[in-house]
Amino acid sequence: MNLSFENKVALVTGAASGMGLATAEAFAAAGAAVALVDLNEQAVRKVADRLVTEGHKAIPISCDVTDEAQVKRMVEQTVSAFGRLDAAFNNVGVQSLAVETAESTSEEFDRVNAINLKSVWLCMKYELLQMRNQESGAIVNNSSIGGLIGIPGRAIYHATKHGVIGLTKSAALEYAARGIRINAICPGAIDTPMVAAMIAKEPETMKDITKEQPIGRLGKPEEIAAAVLWLCSPGAGFVIGHALAVDGGYTAR
Numbered sequence: 001m002n003l004s005f006e007n008k009v010a011l012v013t014g015a016a017s018g019m020g021l022a023t024a025e026a027f028a029a030a031g032a033a034v035a036l037v038d039l040n041e042q043a044v045r046k047v048a049d050r051l052v053t054e055g056h057k058a059i060p061i062s063c064d065v066t067d068e069a070q071v072k073r074m075v076e077q078t079v080s081a082f083g084r085l086d087a088a089f090n091n092v093g094v095q096s097l098a099v100e101t102a103e104s105t106s107e108e109f110d111r112v113n114a115i116n117l118k119s120v121w122l123c124m125k126y127e128l129l130q131m132r133n134q135e136s137g138a139i140v141n142n143s144s145i146g147g148l149i150g151i152p153g154r155a156i157y158h159a160t161k162h163g164v165i166g167l168t169k170s171a172a173l174e175y176a177a178r179g180i181r182i183n184a185i186c187p188g189a190i191d192t193p194m195v196a197a198m199i200a201k202e203p204e205t206m207k208d209i210t211k212e213q214p215i216g217r218l219g220k221p222e223e224i225a226a227a228v229l230w231l232c233s234p235g236a237g238f239v240i241g242h243a244l245a246v247d248g249g250y251t252a253r
């Protein structure tokens with residue numbers, strides 16, 4: 001199986017941390033030129049500088065992926081630096097504190113919806129304008145097991161992650177015959193700063209997190225990166241509109 005991304009261009013959002021960071025590093029190691037996108041300008045610049053020092057091709061892009069003008073500029077900067085866009089991992093997302101639905105607020109709904117769902121739609125829109133011209137490309141959107149199942153207290157987050165799969169499937173069908181493949185990935189609990197923050201903020205809800213995983217451990221960001229690279233590779237050439245659970249068995253129960 002060919003997992004080389006030599007002469008390919010990849011864009012990763014949320015590349016300063018967690019799964020985005022691991023995936024940007026994996027794309028770079030596989031030979032891609034990588035645009036590392038994040039709201040945290042300093043952190044993403046540091047990662048891109050390190051990748052360049054290690055001999056890879058990388059640029060940092062400071063961007064709030066909820067802002068349409070900034071997302072448009074993000075794709076323009078990538079194409080201006082590297083000439084094309086072959087693979088995109090729309091990964092940015094945030095958690096929301098567990099709360100009974102009757103107690104949830106419209107401010108929190110709008111905040112999480114903008115970061116987790118609207119951003120994926122915006123990123124796809126501008127990535128697809130470029131990929132449509134090229135008549136080629138692969139997009140992976142980061143959903144969650146929260147896109148496949150419900151968990152009490154998590155209605156807002158899970159609604160946005162179900163929405164990511166809806167966006168993925170519909171857009172995938174639009175572009176299936178035009179050389180562009182769009183899929184979603186559904187991680188289980190992964191050992192990232194997001195989960196560390198949840199454990200710190202919600203020690204009671206999160207206390208059995210490891211035991212709750214059938215595999216008996218949290219996932220590693222690199223295990224998500226490996227699946228994203230495969231989904232973007234020619235080996236996944238017949239995989240379209242799929243929501244791939246990478247969850248240590250969580251949704252197999």
Ligand SMILES: NC(=O)c1ccc[n+]([C@@H]2O[C@H](COP(=O)([O-])OP(=O)(O)OC[C@H]3O[C@@H](n4cnc5c(N)ncnc54)[C@H](O)[C@@H]3O)[C@@H](O)[C@H]2O)c1
Binds near residue numbers: 092093
């Ligand atoms: N960690 C998990 O267990 C888990 C499980 C399932 C799904 N997910 C999803 O995976 C994705 C990545 O999660 P993670 O755990 O690696 O997160 P993380 O918190 O470690 O990293 C998220 C990155 O996104 C950036 N970011 C946040 N808002 C942004 C914005 N508006 N514009 C640009 N960048 C922004 C942050 O600066 C950060 O670098 C999210 O969509 C999350 O919902 C996480």
